[in-house]
Amino acid sequence: MAQRSLVRLSAFNAVSLALGLAFLYLPILILVIYSFNASRLVTVWGGWSLRWYHEFFHDRAMLEAAWMSLRVAFCSATAATLLGTLAAVALVRGAGFRGRTLFSGMLYAPLVMPEVITGLSLLLLFVATGVERGFWTVTIAHTTLTMCFVTVVVQSRLRGLDRSLEEAAMDLGCAPARAFFAVTLPLILPAVIAGWLLAFTLSLDDLVIASFTTGPGAATLPIRIYSEVRLGVKPEINAICTLVIAGVAVVIVAASLASKLSSAQGESAAPL
Amino acid sequence: MTSRRIFTRPARLAAITPYLWMLLFFLVPFGFVLKISLSQTAIAQPPYIPVFSLADGWQGLKDALSQLNSGNFALLLSDDLYIVSYLRSVVVALSSTALLLAIGYPVAYGMTRLPASLQPLAMTLVIVPFWTSFLIRIYAWINVLQHDGLLNTVLQALHIVDRPVVWLATDSAMYLGIVYSYFPFMILPLYATLAKMDHALLEAAADLGCSRLKAFWLVTLPLSLPGIGAGVLLCFIPIVGEFVIPDLLAGSDRMMIGQTLWLEFFTNKDWPVASAIAIVLLLLLLAPLLLYEKLQRRQLEGAS
Numbered sequence: 189m190a191q192r193s194l195v196r197l198s199a200f201n202a203v204s205l206a207l208g209l210a211f212l213y214l215p216i217l218i219l220v221i222y223s224f225n226a227s228r229l230v231t232v233w234g235g236w237s238l239r240w241y242h243e244f245f246h247d248r249a250m251l252e253a254a255w256m257s258l259r260v261a262f263c264s265a266t267a268a269t270l271l272g273t274l275a276a277v278a279l280v281r282g283a284g285f286r287g288r289t290l291f292s293g294m295l296y297a298p299l300v301m302p303e304v305i306t307g308l309s310l311l312l313l314f315v316a317t318g319v320e321r322g323f324w325t326v327t328i329a330h331t332t333l334t335m336c337f338v339t340v341v342v343q344s345r346l347r348g349l350d351r352s353l354e355e356a357a358m359d360l361g362c363a364p365a366r367a368f369f370a371v372t373l374p375l376i377l378p379a380v381i382a383g384w385l386l387a388f389t390l391s392l393d394d395l396v397i398a399s400f401t402t403g404p405g406a407a408t409l410p411i412r413i414y415s416e417v418r419l420g421v422k423p424e425i426n427a428i429c430t431l432v433i434a435g436v437a438v439v440i441v442a443a444s445l446a447s448k449l450s451s452a453q454g455e456s457a458a459p460l
Numbered sequence: 461m462t463s464r465r466i467f468t469r470p471a472r473l474a475a476i477t478p479y480l481w482m483l484l485f486f487l488v489p490f491g492f493v494l495k496i497s498l499s500q501t502a503i504a505q506p507p508y509i510p511v512f513s514l515a516d517g518w519q520g521l522k523d524a525l526s527q528l529n530s531g532n533f534a535l536l537l538s539d540d541l542y543i544v545s546y547l548r549s550v551v552v553a554l555s556s557t558a559l560l561l562a563i564g565y566p567v568a569y570g571m572t573r574l575p576a577s578l579q580p581l582a583m584t585l586v587i588v589p590f591w592t593s594f595l596i597r598i599y600a601w602i603n604v605l606q607h608d609g610l611l612n613t614v615l616q617a618l619h620i621v622d623r624p625v626v627w628l629a630t631d632s633a634m635y636l637g638i639v640y641s642y643f644p645f646m647i648l649p650l651y652a653t654l655a656k657m658d659h660a661l662l663e664a665a666a667d668l669g670c671s672r673l674k675a676f677w678l679v680t681l682p683l684s685l686p687g688i689g690a691g692v693l694l695c696f697i698p699i700v701g702e703f704v705i706p707d708l709l710a711g712s713d714r715m716m717i718g719q720t721l722w723l724e725f726f727t728n729k730d731w732p733v734a735s736a737i738a739i740v741l742l743l744l745l746l747a748p749l750l751l752y753e754k755l756q757r758r759q760l761e762g763a764s
Contacts, residue, residue, distance in 0.1 A: 201570035206583070208567035210587045212643060215600035218610055222603060232608075275478035282471030291475060294482040296753045300694060301745070302701020305738050306717045308725065309489035312735065316492050332485040335478065364470045386591075393593040396703060400725075410595050417599050417708065421606060429596040436591050444584065 220433065223426035240427035242406025250412055250428065257392055257409040260323065264330035265387035271331065272387075273380055277368070279339070280346040298336045306333065307400030314401065321403030329401040330394060334387035341386060345379030346372075385443045389436055490742075497532055497735035508731050532736035542737065545634040545720040546744065552706075552716060553650065553699040556638040560646040560695050561688065563639065568650035568687075569680075572657075589643040598637050598708050603634055605709075634710035638699055646691040653687030654680070686759065697745055717741055 223241075227234030244250055275295060278285070285291075298306055314321055318378045349372070357367040373380075395410040402408065409432075416425055499508040536542045571582045589597060604610045605627035612624040627633050657680065665675040703718035710716075715723070716735065725734035 197573040197575075198571070200566070201573045204566035205570035205574070208563070208570070208643075208647075209582075209585055211640070212586070213516050215604055215640070216592065216597065219600040219603055238589050271478040271481055274474040278471050278475030278478070280471075281595070282475060285472045285475060287479070291479055291482070291674070292757065294486050295478075296756050297749060298486065300697040300749065300752055302703075302718060302741065304701050304703050304721050305493075305742055306486075308721070308738050309493045310485065310736060312492040312496055312731070313485070313489040316496075332481070333740065335481070339478075368470070389591050393595070395595055410593065413595055413599070414704070418600065421599075421602055425599065426603070429593070429599060433592055434597060436593070440584075440588060440591055448497060 217434065219426055220430045223423070223430040225423060225426075228423060240423045241431070243424050244427050244431070247424070250409070250424075251411040252429075253407050253409045256323065256406060260327050260330060260398075260408060261388045261391035264327045264334060264391045265384050267327070267331040268338050268387040268408050269380060269384040270336035272335040272383055273342050274377075275335065275339045276342035276346055277372075280343055295336050295339050298333050299340070303394075303396035304400075307397040310397070311400040321401060322406040325401045325403070326406070326408065329397050330387075330391040333394070333397060334390045337386050337390060338380075338383035341383040342376060342379045345376045353423055382443050385439050389439055392432070392435075463735075493735045493738055496732055497739045498529060499732045499735075500529060500531070500533040501732050502731050507729050518611050532732045533740070535733060536736055536740060542717075542720065545715050546716040546740070548714055549700045549702075549717040550744075552634070552638070553696050553702075554637055556699055557640070557692055557696045559635065559639050560642055564643065564646035564650055564691065565664060565688075568647045568654055571647075571651050572654045579655070583648075586644050586647050587652075594641050595704065597641060600707060601633070601637055601640065602628065602708065605636075628709065631710060633705050637705040637709040638702065641705060642695045642699065645694045649690035649694060650684065650687045653684045653690075686755070690752070690755055690759070693748055693755065697748050697752065700745060701741060 224236050224238070225234055226239055228238030243311075275291075279288075279292060279295075307329070310325075311321075311333070314325050319325060325337075353371050353375070354367050357365060357371045364368065393410065394408075395414055398408045399414075401413055402411065411430075413425060413428060416422055496508055501508060567586075571579060571586075574582055602609075607624050607626070607628070609627075611627060612621075615621045615625065661679050661683075662675055665679050666672075670678065680742075700716075701718045701721075702716060703722050706716045707719055707722075721734050721737045721741070722728045724737065
C-alpha cells in the first residue's frame with residue numbers, strides 16, 4: 189500500500205489545484221458581483237441593483253454591436269464547422285494526397301500565430317482585391333480562424349473511431365459518401381457540435397482580427413467594449429460582460445451535454 | 461482492403477474546399493503583406509503605392525513589381541523604436557512563458573492526482589475561462605487592480621499598506637494579465653501528457669528506493685517533456701505578438717511589437733511599415749511555429 193500514496197492527492201497537490209482555480213475564477217466572480225452594484229463608482233458598494241443592465245438595454249450602439257457579433261458568430265461558426273469537418277475527414281481518412289503537409293501546416297498555424305499578423309494579412313487581401321469591408325469580411329476572417337479549431341476537435345474524435353464500422357457499411361454495399369453520412373457522421377456528431385460551439389464563442393470573443401477586417405459602422409461587441417474599456421472602468425461594461433459570461437455558460441452546458449451524449453456512445457469526448 | 465482504398469478517394473475530395481479556402485484566405489494574404497511591405501507609403505486610399513489591380517493583368521503586375529523597394533525594412537533596422545519593441549516582445553514572452561510553466565505545472569500535476577471521477581470536472585473548470593471572452597477577463601482584472609479597486613481596498617483594510625499602491629499600467633499587471641489569459645493553454649497540454657503516464661513506473665521507482673522528489677525528477681519530468689514543449693510553444697508564439705493585454709494593463713512608455721504594428725497601422729496609417737513589421741515578426745516566429753506544427757503532428761500520429 190505504500191506505493192499507492194505516490195498517486196494520491198497530496199496536500200501540496202490539493203493546495204496548488206485550489207489556488208490555481210481560485211486564480212482563474214475570483215476576478216470573474218468579482219466582476220459579476222459588481223455588475224449588480226447600484227453605485228456609479230465601480231468600487232463603492234451601493235447596494236444591489238439592475239440599473240446597469242437597464243442602461244445596456246437602452247444603449248443602441250452596444251445593442252447593434254451585440255447583434256452584429258451574434259450574426260457574424262452564427263454564420264462563421266456554421267461555415268467553419270462545414271469546412272473544418274471536411275478538413276478533419278481529409279486529414280484522418282485520406283492518407284497521402286498532394287500537398288498534405290502544406291494543408292495540415294495551414295490548419296495548425298492560425299491556432300498559435302499572433303492575431304495581429306492574421307488580421308493584417310486578411311485586411312490587405314480585402315483592400316487589394318477591392319472588397320468592401322463589413323459583415324462579410326469579418327465573417328470570412330472568423331471562418332478562417334475558427335475552422336482550424338473545429339478541425340482539431342473533429343479530428344481527435346475521428347481518430348478514436350473504429351474504422352471497421354465504415355468498412356462493414358461499405359462491405360454491405362454502401363457507397364463511401366453514404367457510409368459517411370449514415371455511419372461516420374452520427375458517430376462524430378458530438379464533436380461536430382462541440383466544434384460549432386467553440387467556433388461560435390471564439391468568434392464572439394475575437395477583437396483583434398475583427399478590428400482589422402471590419403469596415404466603418406460595422407463594429408462588433410468586443411470592438412465596442414474595447415473602446416470603452418480604454419477610457420476606464422464603467423459599471424455598464426460590468427453588466428455587458430456579465431451577460432456575455434452568462435451566455436457562454438449556457439453554451440458550455442450545451443457543450444457538456446453534447447459530450448455526455450458522446451461518452452454515452454462509449455467513446456471519450458473530444459478534448460476541447 | 462478494397463473498401464479501405466475506396467474510402468481514401470472521397471476523403472481526398474473532401475479536402476478540396478477547405479484546402480482552397482485556406483490557400484485563398486490564409487496563404488495568399490501573406491503575399492499581399494509581403495508586397496505591401498515593399499511598397500512606398502502614400503497619403504491616399506489605400507495609403508501605399510504601387511497599387512496592383514487585377515484589371516491591369518500581367519503588365520500591371522510587372523509594373524507594380526518594378527516599383528518595389530526595401531526601404532521599410534531598412535527603416536526597421538535603423539530606428540531603435542522597432543528593435544526595442546521586438547526585444548521587449550521576446551523578453552516578455554520568454555519570462556511569462558517561464559512563469560506560466562512554473563505555475564501551471566503544479567496545477568496540472570495536481571489535476572492528475574485527483575480521483576479519476578473528478579478529473580473531467582477539473583479539466584472543465586480549467587477550460588471554462590478559456591471560453592469566456594479574454595477581453596472580459598482582462599477587464600475583470602482592471603476592476604481589481606485599479607487605484608480604488610478591490611485589491612487596494614483589501615490591502616488597506618488589512619493594514620498591509622497605508623496608501624493605495626499603483627498596480628495598473630505597470631509591467632507586473634501586464635505579466636499578471638498574460639499569465640491569467642494563457643493559463644489554460646499551458647495546463648491542457650501538460651495535463652494531457654501527465655494523465656497518460658503509467659503510474660506503475662513511479663511504483664517501480666519507489667520499489668527501487670527512489671524518494672518521491674527523486675522519482676519526480678527522474679521519471680515524471682522527463683516523461684512530461686512533450687507536454688512541456690507543447691505548452692511552452694502554445695504560449696510563447698502568440699504572446700510575442702500580443703497586443704491587447706499590454707495595451708490595457710502595461711504602461712505606455714515601452715511597447716511590444718504587436719502594439720507598434722497596431723500603432724503604425726491604425727494611428728500613423730503607415731501600412732507598408734506595418735506590413736514590414738509583420739513580415740519580420742513572422743520570420744522571427746517561423747522556427748517555433750514549424751516546431752509546434754511538427755510536435756502537434758507527432759502527437760497526433762502517436763495517438764492513432
